[in-house]
Amino acid sequence: MTVTQKLILASGSPRRVELLAQAGIEPARLLPMDLDETPKRAEHPRSLARRLSAEKAKAALAAIKGEPAWDGSYILAADTVVCVGRRILPKPELIGEASSALHLLSGRSHRVYTGICLVTPDRTIRQKVVDTKVRFKRLSGYDIESYLASGQWRGKAGGYGIQGIAGSFVVKLVGSYTNVVGLPLYETVNLLIGEGYDVHARWLEG
């Protein structure tokens, strides 16, 4: 019975695939959803992470409509937002945006919110937002310049990846580390288990 359970990861983020694999879970299908991720006016970062993760999950649900093989599958989506106070930092596309983000993060604490959204086989929507507080050391101009040259800022919320060089910028972290990388593993696995997805069977399969 459990072997027939299928999980769709509505994501194009290699980090999310790796994090799930770390928890012994391999999605049956990857379904990246390309959405407009622009925050609404005065939208709180927590609300943004919650809204976008739900939009990704619902878009994936709509995308599999008409594919009976995927009826009754689980769909998981996530969205990670980095902010300083209520100021939401973009996922930079240009080096200048990444530079501004790093200048802002330098010598300060910021928060990372990841919204996770699970669509269950009976199409109930379950959501959670997890937050982590991260403090960066004061970054020198040379730190920032060299980090930008590494290219590790690309495609990452707030213009940094804690799993790479930027891990050495972190003075203090309070909360979930995997949440910062893009998928809070404790909460995700709990949510899956709570909704009947047999995570342990995946571990037993080896």
Ligand SMILES: Cc1cn([C@H]2C[C@H](O)[C@@H](COP(=O)(O)OP(=O)(O)OP(=O)(O)O)O2)c(=O)[nH]c1=O
């Ligand atoms: C802060 C931080 C973010 N990130 C990444 C995780 C996410 O891939 C990305 C945040 O952007 P998201 O919009 O959450 O995700 P995505 O567009 O990359 O992927 P998808 O919507 O298809 O699931 O930033 C890191 O890898 N390390 C970090 O330290």
